[in-house]
Amino acid sequence: MSRHHPFYLAAIxxxxxxxxxxxxxxxxxxxxxxxxAILTLSLNLISGYGGLISLGHAGFFLIGSYxxxxxxxxxxxxxxxxxxxxxxxxxxxGLLLGFPALRWTGHFLAVIxxxxxxxxxxxSVNWVFLTNGIDGVSSIPRPPLPGISLTSNVNYYYxxxxxxxxxxxxxxxxxxxxxGRALRxxxxxxxxxxxxxIDVAVTKVSAFVISAAxxxxxxxxxxxxxxxxxxxxxxxxxxxxxxxxxIIGGTGSIAGSILGSFVVYVLPEVLRPLQDYYYLIWxxxxxxxxxxxxGGLISLGxxxxxxxxxRRDKLDPQVGSTETLS
Amino acid sequence: xKRRNFLSYLTAGLLALAYLPASAQEPVRIGLDAxxxxxxxxxxxxxxxxxxxxxxLINEKGGVALPDGSKRPFELVVVDDQAKPDVGLSAIRRLVxxxxxxxxxxxxxxxxxxPTLFVGAEAGIPQFTSSVAQRITQEGHKHIFRxxxxxxxxxxxxxxxxxxxxxxxxxxxxxxxxxxGRSGRDVFVRILKEAHGLDPVVxxxxxVGDKDFTSVAGRMIQSGVxxxxxxxxxxxxxxxxxxxxxxxxxxxxxxxxxxxxxxDLAKSNAEGVVGPLSWVHTKPDDKSKAFNExxxxxxxxxxxxxxxxxxDAVNMxxxxxxxxxxxxxxxxxxxxxxxxxxxxxxxxxxSAPTGDMIHASVVIRYNKDLVPEVxxxxx
Amino acid sequence: xxFQLATSGIATGCAYALIALGFVMIWNTASVVNFxxxxxxxxxxxxxxxCHVTLGWPLWLVLPIAxxxxxxxxxxxxxxxxxxxIGAAEMTVVTVTIGLQIVLSDAAKIIYGGQPYSFPPLIExxxxxxxxxxxPRQSLVVIASMVVLAVGLHFLxxxxxxxKRLRAVSQDRETAKLMGIDVNRTIAEGFALSAxxxxxxxxxxxxxxxxxxxxxxxxxIKSFIAAIIGGFGSYIGALIGGxxxxxxxxxxxxxxxxxxxxxxxxxVLILVLLVRPQGLFPHHR
Numbered sequence: 001m002s003r004h005h006p007f008y009l010a011a012i013x014x015x016x017x018x019x020x021x022x023x024x025x026x027x028x029x030x031x032x033x034x035x036x037a038i039l040t041l042s043l044n045l046i047s048g049y050g051g052l053i054s055l056g057h058a059g060f061f062l063i064g065s066y067x068x069x070x071x072x073x074x075x076x077x078x079x080x081x082x083x084x085x086x087x088x089x090x091x092x093x094g095l096l097l098g099f100p101a102l103r104w105t106g107h108f109l110a111v112i113x114x115x116x117x118x119x120x121x122x123x124s125v126n127w128v129f130l131t132n133g134i135d136g137v138s139s140i141p142r143p144p145l146p147g148i149s150l151t152s153n154v155n156y157y158y159x160x161x162x163x164x165x166x167x168x169x170x171x172x173x174x175x176x177x178x179x180g181r182a183l184r185x186x187x188x189x190x191x192x193x194x195x196x197x198i199d200v201a202v203t204k205v206s207a208f209v210i211s212a213a214x215x216x217x218x219x220x221x222x223x224x225x226x227x228x229x230x231x232x233x234x235x236x237x238x239x240x241x242x243x244x245x246x247i248i249g250g251t252g253s254i255a256g257s258i259l260g261s262f263v264v265y266v267l268p269e270v271l272r273p274l275q276d277y278y279y280l281i282w283x284x285x286x287x288x289x290x291x292x293x294x295g296g297l298i299s300l301g302x303x304x305x306x307x308x309x310x311r312r313d314k315l316d317p318q319v320g321s322t323e324t325l326s
Numbered sequence: 327x328k329r330r331n332f333l334s335y336l337t338a339g340l341l342a343l344a345y346l347p348a349s350a351q352e353p354v355r356i357g358l359d360a361x362x363x364x365x366x367x368x369x370x371x372x373x374x375x376x377x378x379x380x381x382x383l384i385n386e387k388g389g390v391a392l393p394d395g396s397k398r399p400f401e402l403v404v405v406d407d408q409a410k411p412d413v414g415l416s417a418i419r420r421l422v423x424x425x426x427x428x429x430x431x432x433x434x435x436x437x438x439x440x441p442t443l444f445v446g447a448e449a450g451i452p453q454f455t456s457s458v459a460q461r462i463t464q465e466g467h468k469h470i471f472r473x474x475x476x477x478x479x480x481x482x483x484x485x486x487x488x489x490x491x492x493x494x495x496x497x498x499x500x501x502x503x504x505x506x507g508r509s510g511r512d513v514f515v516r517i518l519k520e521a522h523g524l525d526p527v528v529x530x531x532x533x534v535g536d537k538d539f540t541s542v543a544g545r546m547i548q549s550g551v552x553x554x555x556x557x558x559x560x561x562x563x564x565x566x567x568x569x570x571x572x573x574x575x576x577x578x579x580x581x582x583x584x585x586x587x588x589x590d591l592a593k594s595n596a597e598g599v600v601g602p603l604s605w606v607h608t609k610p611d612d613k614s615k616a617f618n619e620x621x622x623x624x625x626x627x628x629x630x631x632x633x634x635x636x637x638d639a640v641n642m643x644x645x646x647x648x649x650x651x652x653x654x655x656x657x658x659x660x661x662x663x664x665x666x667x668x669x670x671x672x673x674x675x676x677s678a679p680t681g682d683m684i685h686a687s688v689v690i691r692y693n694k695d696l697v698p699e700v701x702x703x704x705x
Numbered sequence: 706x707x708f709q710l711a712t713s714g715i716a717t718g719c720a721y722a723l724i725a726l727g728f729v730m731i732w733n734t735a736s737v738v739n740f741x742x743x744x745x746x747x748x749x750x751x752x753x754x755x756c757h758v759t760l761g762w763p764l765w766l767v768l769p770i771a772x773x774x775x776x777x778x779x780x781x782x783x784x785x786x787x788x789x790x791i792g793a794a795e796m797t798v799v800t801v802t803i804g805l806q807i808v809l810s811d812a813a814k815i816i817y818g819g820q821p822y823s824f825p826p827l828i829e830x831x832x833x834x835x836x837x838x839x840x841p842r843q844s845l846v847v848i849a850s851m852v853v854l855a856v857g858l859h860f861l862x863x864x865x866x867x868x869k870r871l872r873a874v875s876q877d878r879e880t881a882k883l884m885g886i887d888v889n890r891t892i893a894e895g896f897a898l899s900a901x902x903x904x905x906x907x908x909x910x911x912x913x914x915x916x917x918x919x920x921x922x923x924x925x926i927k928s929f930i931a932a933i934i935g936g937f938g939s940y941i942g943a944l945i946g947g948x949x950x951x952x953x954x955x956x957x958x959x960x961x962x963x964x965x966x967x968x969x970x971x972x973v974l975i976l977v978l979l980v981r982p983q984g985l986f987p988h989h990r
Contacts, residue, residue, distance in 0.1 A: 028416060051796055053796055053799055110738075111926070111933060118926075123968070133508070134504055136411075136441065228411065228440075233410060277811075280807070280812060283805070368821070371820070538951075540714070540959075542958065542963055544706050561917075564915070573709070590822075591915055593823060
């Protein structure tokens, strides 16, 4: 970890310093990257650390977005009330989905979560009385903040960046806690974990609840940024996209989720001539990562260094061994 | 299909490199946002080809003329919204963020146009859309121009034809559960009530992507309707009419996307299908005939309504640039003061306060040779 | 009307059933859940479209090619990307097949664009009327093909040496290896076979629904649900589950609500998982 510090520091500095100088369009991209990073982190908690596949995170994202948007547009609630309500509601839906996760893992869970995401989207289309259906919800206000106007996109960027920082902090604490260790133990071997006295059921369900809550939070941030919602933005595509971000960035790595969101969201926009091909390219990268780089792009540096060190060892056995693998 | 695009990018790129020293002249750019991937990509491809063709024709004549008589190369910048609002927002921000783009066309899907309207409005850039949903021009935006007759025009023409010309009274309505289908349904049902005092006997919706329409067709036949009015996109319309015919439905099938894409899919099932269109290649006036001929020569097939809409839009922008030069503000101001402009589709009124420039529409009916015969024209 | 709806649902259901069958076959032999199974259907459709509609080749030549090519693609993908992950954590395997799904469906999209194409019926002629039920000829072709294929597969698995190897590997890979069976080869061949079955589904579906690049994933999800409802791992369960989903879809659309028919499919899935998690026809290994 320690040898990465300069790199992380530079990334954080760049995230703070550069955005005010970006064009409207680039600023929009980085705001979306930050929101997607939060979403990817939420998936990483259950998939990366818990080993539970979810292809339904767009459903949590949807519930969070719609709850906060509907409450603020039709009930006039301020963001600071509608957002926590959104989190509460998504957490509840996470609880509901957590129970099937007790019984089924792997592909069964993948289908159940697909079903969950699809049902959420279909209901948002069909429950016109609640969601306004296909017409969507418009004029969603930006969050009020005394002294600072969040209608400016630069300010909103810093707002979501602070939210991301908070989620990263939360995730680091969670992962390092007993809960995080229990989750990883279950991922490695559920039976062994149970024998060690870990309450598998409670751990799994809590992971789902926390993950859903974070995704709901991302949804609220999205709704109040984009200011218009309709069911089209919450299809299975979105769940798969988040999943790709997690895998490509690095499963089970916080920095990996952020890197993955950045790469998957921004690269296609930069490489416009490749636009027709980018989904294909991501698909290939997902497979390559799974076959050759299970730690994702974030592990690329250390893997290469290890390879180079190994080669140096071979060439010059006298120097080797002590300084490598530090 | 896409491979050719890549090749054309490549050749365009190489050509651009070759000409770089000769014409260091900055081109005049206009933008186009269309659906180039996903379920709506068929329309999107047609839109891109028509707009690109119009731009190419201008360049063949030496480029776009400026008020001082000089000419500059003309360039179309194309972005893809995948028919999704959030992708569309990125795409349109990209177009609008490029200050060298003086006007842009699109989106085509109302569900993308509506939530992204504010981007163009804030930038004060002229935007030409082919979306039909009514509310797009009801929000008081000053930069939006609709280059296509709306739901209201179409449904008025269709209801008149069905009720007055055909004398039908028992109408059933089916619609796709998307913006296009729903807004079409709302307008049709309202006009049917207001103009003819009728209510649909039965109404059913279906999802975009549905494959088996036996249940919808069955419900329609069971309720004994004379006409099924379907409001939605081409693939579902084609599947529905096939299932209706299979189950022995003998009434009329009226469809608001009964264009050549629909015909390609429905084949012989399209016989007797009635539909309102903004424009059709069999429209009997001279301008339409000339356009049709040129298009046939270039693409070896019939143009669709969208071909004309975007062809006209490019030419309207070119004419405006010739009057006031390539600047967003000047173009917007000029267009808003322009009372009439004659295009292939009919007469446009860019100065209309809402931005609804044109109300021309036709109702067609496919004969037994599957040629769309024009059965009623409105201007 | 009930029987009309059911008949038409059976035709679509047959296609789900075939896809589910191939899907279960891969699961049984290699313990791989293949999210790319629907893409083999799409490959077959586009091969048939290109050869028959664009190049004008006759159907008797086109149909075998359209089944063979997905089978070859299935064989190749097993060799290149699936084999290295067989036996790895399920998350890894699922991720690889999701990646494969993205690659294959997007390749189709790049080559053919996103628009639907129509494919001519395999048999010309007006729909037949049997006991007052309208049956399009195409539906009869689908139903007949499924019956023939199911019988053929049963014969293949019981009587041929390939079938026996396949069953041995499904039951226990380690024991099969000890018995001298080339497990890797059997798995690759099983992949090819299951992709070929998906190819048959594609050829049968092409005239009924339009051919387009985005079809794979929705078809896969429906078939996946069919396989789970039938009892994951059971062939007969996959077939019946598929038919059930097809029929249910139509009945719900007619009697309950066309709005909610998708929702109902998912609700049935959840209901089955809650009440009878082993499925309707549990698989005994």
